[in-house]
Amino acid sequence: xxxxxxxxxxxxxxxxxxxxxxxxxxxxxxxxxxxxxxxxxxxxxxxxxxxxxxxxxxxxxxxxxxxxxxxxxxxxxxxxxxxxxxxxxxxxxxxxxxxxxxxxxxxxxxxxxxxxxxxxxxxxxxxxxxxxxxxxxxxxxxxxxxxxxxxxxxxxxxxxxxxxxxxxxxxxxxxxxxxxxxxxxxxxxxxxxxxxxxxxxxxxxxxxxxxxxxxxxxxxxxxxxxxxxxxxxxxxxxxxxxxxxxxxxxxxxxxxxxxxxxxxxxxxxxxxxxxxxxxxxxxxxxxxxxxxxxxxxxxxxxxxxxxxxxxxxxxxxxxxxxxx
Amino acid sequence: xxxxxxxxxxxxxxxxxxxxxxxxxxxxxxxxxxxxxxxxxxxxxxxxxxxxxxxxxxxxxxxxxxxxxxxxxxxxxxxxxxxxxxxxxxxxxxxxxxxxxxxxxxxxxxxxxxxxxxxxxxxxxxxxxxxxxxxxxxxxxxxxxxxxxxxxxxxxxxxxxxxxxxxxxxxxxxxxxxxxxxxxxxxxxxxxxxxxxxxxxxxxxxxxxxxxxxxxxxxxxxxxxxxxxxxxxxxxxxxxxxxxxxxxxxxxxxxxxxxxxxxxxxxxxxxxxxxxxxxxxxxxxxxxxxxxxxxxxxxxxxxxxxxxxxxxxxxxxxxxxxxx
Ligand SMILES: Cc1ncc(C[n+]2csc(CCOP(=O)(O)OP(=O)(O)O)c2C)c(N)n1
Numbered sequence: 175x176x177x178x179x180x181x182x183x184x185x186x187x188x189x190x191x192x193x194x195x196x197x198x199x200x201x202x203x204x205x206x207x208x209x210x211x212x213x214x215x216x217x218x219x220x221x222x223x224x225x226x227x228x229x230x231x232x233x234x235x236x237x238x239x240x241x242x243x244x245x246x247x248x249x250x251x252x253x254x255x256x257x258x259x260x261x262x263x264x265x266x267x268x269x270x271x272x273x274x275x276x277x278x279x280x281x282x283x284x285x286x287x288x289x290x291x292x293x294x295x296x297x298x299x300x301x302x303x304x305x306x307x308x309x310x311x312x313x314x315x316x317x318x319x320x321x322x323x324x325x326x327x328x329x330x331x332x333x334x335x336x337x338x339x340x341x342x343x344x345x346x347x348x349x350x351x352x353x354x355x356x357x358x359x360x361x362x363x364x365x366x367x368x369x370x371x372x373x374x375x376x377x378x379x380x381x382x383x384x385x386x387x388x389x390x391x392x393x394x395x396x397x398x399x400x401x402x403x404x405x406x407x408x409x410x411x412x413x414x415x416x417x418x419x420x421x422x423x424x425x426x427x428x429x430x431x432x433x434x435x436x437x438x439x440x441x442x443x444x445x446x447x448x449x450x451x452x453x454x455x456x457x458x459x460x461x462x463x464x465x466x467x468x469x470x471x472x473x474x475x476x477x478x479x480x481x482x483x484x485x486x487x488x489x490x491x492x493x494x495x496x497x498x
Numbered sequence: 499x500x501x502x503x504x505x506x507x508x509x510x511x512x513x514x515x516x517x518x519x520x521x522x523x524x525x526x527x528x529x530x531x532x533x534x535x536x537x538x539x540x541x542x543x544x545x546x547x548x549x550x551x552x553x554x555x556x557x558x559x560x561x562x563x564x565x566x567x568x569x570x571x572x573x574x575x576x577x578x579x580x581x582x583x584x585x586x587x588x589x590x591x592x593x594x595x596x597x598x599x600x601x602x603x604x605x606x607x608x609x610x611x612x613x614x615x616x617x618x619x620x621x622x623x624x625x626x627x628x629x630x631x632x633x634x635x636x637x638x639x640x641x642x643x644x645x646x647x648x649x650x651x652x653x654x655x656x657x658x659x660x661x662x663x664x665x666x667x668x669x670x671x672x673x674x675x676x677x678x679x680x681x682x683x684x685x686x687x688x689x690x691x692x693x694x695x696x697x698x699x700x701x702x703x704x705x706x707x708x709x710x711x712x713x714x715x716x717x718x719x720x721x722x723x724x725x726x727x728x729x730x731x732x733x734x735x736x737x738x739x740x741x742x743x744x745x746x747x748x749x750x751x752x753x754x755x756x757x758x759x760x761x762x763x764x765x766x767x768x769x770x771x772x773x774x775x776x777x778x779x780x781x782x783x784x785x786x787x788x789x790x791x792x793x794x795x796x797x798x799x800x801x802x803x804x805x806x807x808x809x810x811x812x813x814x815x816x817x818x819x820x821x822x
Contacts, residue, residue, distance in 0.1 A: 203671070203672065203674070204672045204673045204674065206673070206674075207673065207743055207744055208672065208741075208743060208744055209741075209743075211672075230673070230674050232640065232671065232674065232679040233611065233640045233641055233644050234644060234645060235644075236645050237645065258608060260607055260608055260609055261609055263609070264609060264611075299529075300529055301529075301591065304607075470589075472580075472588060472589050472590075473580040473586070473588060473589060473590050473591045474580030474581065474587075474589070474800055474801050475580060475800065476580075476800035476801060476802070477580070477588050477800075477803055
């Protein structure tokens with residue numbers, strides 16, 4: 175056990191995996207001596223720099239991802255630090271359209287074991303907040319994970335590095351250097367499993383990233399009104415753990431999705447789709463959405479604040495959803 | 499082309515304004531990307547453009563260009579802070595796109611590189627409409643590695659578009675040195691391979707920059723794309739929290755001696771009867787003026803998401819909140 179931030183936990187998981195597996199190398203902008211954007215690779219240069227396993231990349235995102243796909247197909251396990259999720263849009267053909275499908279198209283003869291890190295979300299950087307989640311979700315074969323606490327970050331990173339297909343991790347910038355917590359270094363996770371973060375019988379709040387902690391605080395307010403919310407932290411956006419969501423939805427009869435990503439064809443839409451698909455609409459489950467508007471993310475701090483669902487938005491959405 | 503005293507003083511004024519805004523932002527804005535040292539490259543590249551010409555500056559220079567194009571410093575500062583008084587009323591970032599308009603193209607996301615394609619597209623418009631204009635498109639040495647630039651250059655040459663590409667080579671892409679990142683010699687060597695006439699110019703000499711760009715625009719208006727590389731240096735860090743572990747103090751000090759503003763002042767004093775004392779006093783006055791207006795911009799009213807009826811963002815937000 176060790177106390178660490180989410181950022182520390184990610185670095186620690188990468189360090190462990192790199193020690194265990196020589197085929198892993200890391201490519202990213204400023205990940206060398208600089209220590210990685212927002213200290214994303216702190217200490218890794220000191221340990222692996224000499225062996226050439228930490229490569230400072232030029233501003234060539236499509237080639238960073240494209241070469242990683244090629245390296246992964248031929249026996250390496252690349253980790254790409256893409257810095258920000260908005261750059262995923264620059265890399266879609268090699269990463270998603272082709273990289274996600276290679277395992278399928280070769281019937282598993284050729285796999286693409288690569289792990290991509292990308293920061294997103296509103297936070298200290300005041301920019302680069304886009305998540306691109308919906309875009310990634312539409313490509314079969316691409317996994318997308320989003321940890322919200324140090325333990326999950328550690329466990330999911332280990333699983334992602336060992337995965338045989340491309341896995342993208344969205345790292346929320348407001349969480350990376352937030353609270354420290356104990357991390358069990360022996361634990362690994364299964365990608366595709368959500369976690370029930372809080373139990374309750376009245377409403378299911380489905381969230382990921384920063385929205386999980388906002389949902390937790392919303393749940394406290396709601397509890398004072400006698401509404402007990404169950405909170406599901408998706409952890410894995412693709413594949414999405416519909417089983418856990420539906421079981422909770424059947425129990426509570428109401429699902430509120432709290433999501434910072436664009437609402438169209440994204441995680442919120444997919445949660446609703448999965449619940450409807452698995453219940454056929456027969457369970458009379460109510461839906462509410464505390465999501466961002468379908469607009470580009472504005473720049474002004476105040477407009478940005480209005481863009482991202484707040485604790486009050488989540489509380490209000492729950493109330494509206496449960497109203498008779 | 500010899501410049502008159504009046505023209506040189508105008509160049510001096512633009513550089514001093516840009517520096518004054520820069521200095522004040524360094525003091526009052528922790529998210530600022532400093533451009534100190536690159537004023538000659540920015541001002542020299544754009545000052546000769548006239549009506550019908552399009553400027554597409556590198557992000558480190560967007561605010562200086564805004565000032566050159568007659569935007570009030572108050573409006574520029576409001577844009578950097580995303581305030582109501584900015585050109586976009588808080589919707590977009592004035593530090594990387596101070597004056598979005600048909601004559602000025604800047605970044606429209608945090609992703610570098612695409613601006614060069616947009617600039618190339620602007621040259622297509624000019625050519626298609628049979629108008630006499632030219633486009634000047636600046637980008638950093640780091641950005642030059644972005645794939646979209648190669649594709650844009652090819653198209654510009656294929657179609658003989660009226661555009662001048664300028665690499666504002668400050669030698670670093672955050673922490674990665676241009677000598678390590680740029681294969682095939684220099685960016686000029688690459689430009690030559692596309693058949694563009696190229697010039698390598700001392701980017702801290704505003705007179706040399708202005709003259710070289712004028713030669714390039716003359717060529718581009720007649721024959722198609724041309725390229726100029728400006729060798730310069732950013733005296734400050736990449737951004738305000740840059741630990742600058744990747745370069746030595748000696749290197750920075752060496753370049754401080756090549757300060758482009760001091761250099762022009764020397765020419766003005768030696769050859770144009772410039773009153774150095776009066777100039778220094780004026781500079782101090784401008785700096786004080788900019789600091790005051792930057793403080794005011796920081797404290798200025800934020801845009802109100804509910805009342806900004808001119809913004810499509812607000813109606814979308816309202817619609818999204820109503821669940822439409
Ligand atoms: C596509 C893309 N990749 C990476 C970044 C992150 N980033 C922002 S500025 C920068 C360095 C840019 O270097 P250069 O083009 O030389 O401009 P300079 O900062 O030196 O003015 C990087 C890597 C980005 N904004 N966009």
